[in-house]
Amino acid sequence: xxxxxxxxxxxxxxxxxxxxxxxxxxxxxxxxxxxxxxxxxxxxxxxxxxxxxxxxxxxxxxxxxxxxxxxxxxxxxxxxxxxxxxxxxxxxxxxxxxxxxxxxxxxxxxxxxxxxxxxxx
Numbered sequence: 001x002x003x004x005x006x007x008x009x010x011x012x013x014x015x016x017x018x019x020x021x022x023x024x025x026x027x028x029x030x031x032x033x034x035x036x037x038x039x040x041x042x043x044x045x046x047x048x049x050x051x052x053x054x055x056x057x058x059x060x061x062x063x064x065x066x067x068x069x070x071x072x073x074x075x076x077x078x079x080x081x082x083x084x085x086x087x088x089x090x091x092x093x094x095x096x097x098x099x100x101x102x103x104x105x106x107x108x109x110x111x112x113x114x115x116x117x118x119x120x121x
Contacts, residue, residue: 021120022048022055028117029057038062050121069094070102077118078110084118085110 025048030041037044043060055072074089088106093099113121 018048018050021050022046024120025055025117028114029059036062038064043067048121053121055121068098070098075121077121084113084115086113086118086121087111 023046026044026046029044029046030037034040038060041059043058045058047056049055053075055075057070057072058067060067071092072088072090073092076087076089078085078087087110088108091102091106093102
């Protein structure tokens with residue numbers, strides 16, 4: 001095995017695992033929040049980096065023609081007893097009004113999530 005193979009292989013495995021987790025998170029978002037997305041969430045795309053605890057979500061919202069992007073630059077998974085929460089540390093959007101709303105209503109907040117979602121994140 002060459003030096004490059006040893007360096008690249010672990011990162012590739014992490015990327016593939018994050019990609020698999022991202023697809024699971026996409027499916028969760030589509031099933032739980034379909035009413036908020038155009039066409040039941042067909043446009044939802046998630047990029048996940050569990051090492052950096054960051055996530056990027058792109059979706060066409062109900063009634064809209066173009067996708068919005070939300071960048072969860074930093075999140076934490078918080079355990080309280082048997083429950084798990086997603087704590088939003090840093091969040092932003094490519095649309096100013098959504099960016100403002102996200103910062104006001106989600107930044108610093110904890111959102112209860114299912115255990116399987118917490119395990120993926």
